């Protein structure tokens with residue numbers, strides 16, 4: 001039987017894994033600059049956590065949770081996103097008492113049990129952040145700026161930032177009433193999914209991808225008179241802050257996001273090259289989630305960026321070339337014995353290097369050296385053994401010189 005990776009998952013082979021490492025490294029530097037701290041949570045949680053946070057009626061909970069069952073135990077689910085887990089950990093460890101206002105980030109795999117398609121895997125990766133404990137509108141602007149900083153640091157151009165104001169819980173309730181009465185007589189013209197959404201989650205109709213639904217939505221007007229003055233003022237400050245930071249954005253009154261817990265500011269960053277699943281990342285404010293989960297009454301803002309989508313949006317990120325500093329070529333048994341010792345003395349100094357383990361000829365050792373991208377080749381033959389030396393060849397200039405074995409480390413350190 002030939003086994004393969006489960007559908008919708010992928011093996012990240014070494015060359016691509018380097019790309020992931022680069023993205024992670026850059027992200028950590030940027031998170032440090034913004035004073036966010038890493039919080040690592042398990043990749044699975046009690047299924048109830050997701051049911052309670054994401055909303056029973058959202059697509060994720062209804063169809064997309066990958067659940068894990070084991071006899072006699074609670075039902076678990078692999079995390080579809082990390083916000084719920086971060087908030088759970090925040091409450092569980094009483095971090096509001098210890099840390100007060102806190103800023104966290106996470107990097108890791110997320111899971112959804114949906115049908116795989118372009119830009120939609122069952123296991124994918126998120127880079128995200130959550131700032132918990134403040135209703136300050138500058139915090140919304142900070143999180144938006146942070147996500148834009150990350151995307152630009154990954155060399156992605158031509159993205160679009162859409163923002164919207166959902167209002168507080170009361171405004172959302174008014175809005176859903178308003179939407180239902182506006183759509184009531186037209187709902188028969190919408191797709192089947194939207195007809196279901198009308199009762200269980202009317203906001204989702206606004207971001208339906210179906211062309212007929214999009215056309216139908218153009219006919220209705222969405223006045224923002226359901227938003228209270230506090231929430232309007234909050235959103236005005238966010239917009240002003242973004243303008244001052246020279247961040248281009250569009251206000252999209254159809255942007256609602258798929259999750260129940262969002263309030264006030266929501267945002268989404270899209271890229272045209274991605275097709276129908278065009279979001280690079282998204283986020284927003286959630287002012288009621290922490291208390292809903294039994295925590296204190298605190299406001300928060302967060303976002304997540306999809307790593308695989310970012311790789312699709314900037315194919316150039318994939319072109320990183322792995323290379324090492326030195327490659328050892330040994331011409332006989334005695335040379336191999338000495339080479340192996342020198343090789344590992346270099347590694348003790350964190351100088352990346354390698355040698356051939358296949359007992360290959362000089363020619364194929366040379367080929368391996370080229371493939372490794374080594375900047376220097378260190379050749380040891382009969383003559384070098386006799387004089388306790390090595391031949392050091394600079395691969396870019398082609399120059400080579402014989403040096404004493406005990407000078408190798410200092411010589412290499414001078415050159416790199």
Ligand SMILES: [Zn+2]
Nearest residue numbers: 168171228231
């Ligand atoms: Zn409001």
Ligand SMILES: [Zn+2]
Nearest residue numbers: 191194208213
């Ligand atoms: Zn629809």
